[in-house]
Amino acid sequence: MDFKAATDILTRRITADEIADAAGVSISSIARARLDPASSAYRSPPEDWETVLARLARERTEDFKELAEQLENQAQARRP
Structure with missing residues (x-):
């Protein structure tokens, strides 16, 4: 994962469209x-x-947890 992809995930917000869809x-x-x-x-x-x-907040939390794990694994793989 590169810097742009990681920061795209971190700065993505839940939109009013997503809330409307989830609420029906x-x-x-x-x-x-x-x-x-x-x-x-x-x-x-x-x-x-x-x-x-x-529910939307928990879903986003899971996205952040997954991102954190990917970045930590990536950083550890680069260490000698």
């Missing part, structure tokens, strides 16, 4: 749920949003 709602629903509740365009977050976001 539209992107506009996610956008409106992120607004200030005082806004007339505000809508409540999707049902079970905590579980959805927790």
Whole structure:
């Protein structure tokens, strides 16, 4: 793995599109749920949003763990 590939993984974020897909709602629903509740365009977050976001966070955590292991193995292989 090279530096660019590793930093691409580290800087990749979870997008509103991914959240909408995981929650089974539209992107506009996610956008409106992120607004200030005082806004007339505000809508409540999707049902079970905590579980959805927790799952996405755990998936990303696994990506980071895998990256860390690959980089550590790669660094150890280069050491004399």
